Amino acid sequence: MPIIQSVERALKILDLFNEQEPELRITEISERMHLNKSTVHSLLRTLQEYGYIERNTENGKYKLGLKLFERGNFVTYNLDTRTIARKYLLDLSLKTGHTLHLVILEGKEAVYIDKVEGKSGNVEGSRIGRRATLHSSGVGKVLFAFRTEEEMNQILDGYIFEKRTTNTLTNKEDFLEEIAKIKKQGYAIDKEENEPGISCIAFPIYSYTNKVIAAFSISMPTPQLNDEQLNRIIPIMEQTAEQISKEMGYRS
Known part of the structure; x- marks a missing residue:
């Protein structure tokens, strides 16, 4: 069964965040994913739209959203x-x-x-x-x-x-x-x-x-x-x- 690339990339982005690095800049995500910033930005916007990613307006960094907490609790x-x-x-x-x-x-x-x-x-x-x-x-x-x-x-x-x-x-x-x-x-x-x-x-x-x-x-x-x-x-x-x-x- 083929893997859907966009879904795989979105899941890999979520896996980048951990206790040591709870927030990441788009440039950091782009470098670690080996993707250009425009592609990463589109993926982040989709994840953000559904609550799986949030953007810290004070420093511009991204972090995991409350939707993951909600699903995890479920x-x-x-x-x-x-x-x-x-x-x-x-x-x-x-x-x-x-x-x-x-x-x-x-x-x-x-x-x-x-x-x-x-x-x-x-x-x-x-x-x-x-x-x-x-x-x-x-x-x-x-x-x-x-x-x-x-x-x-x-x-x-x-x-x-x-x-x-x-x-x-x-x-x-x-x-x-x-x-x-x-x-x-x-x-x-x-x-x-x-x-x-x-x-x-x-x-x-x-x-x-x-x-x-x-x-x-x-x-x-x-x-x-x-x-x-x-x-x-x-x-x-x-x-x-x-x-x-x-x-x-x-x-x-």
């Missing part, structure tokens, strides 16, 4: 969520025998950041890094349900309700009706809405900001999702959600 935060949640998900998988997933919201999609395989091992379609639609998955519905009204409207703007199975909700009205139900009961159920033969129960995870930052789910073959299973699993999942959220700093 990555670290998700890693912390995964680390904290994992022991609880492992315990929950042992108690139930089912497969567990940990998911975060990224844009208008849910992204799997961890998976604990259940002893039954019958959920093969999921993997870490996979994306899921918000309207068809239990975790996606949970991540959407506990956003602010403004955030919901932003997500729904241009959102496509792709039909994944015969059970998928395929319009905004039905989806919002389901979301209202989820907000009231505190969890979501996906009955073969995302994948034929597989059903899920999903709960939210809160952070110290009292906002939902992730969701986790139990997945199982649909025939196993009966009233007896729901009555047994939901209280255990609710307790797990409280434990993880509490360790993330959440105070109800």
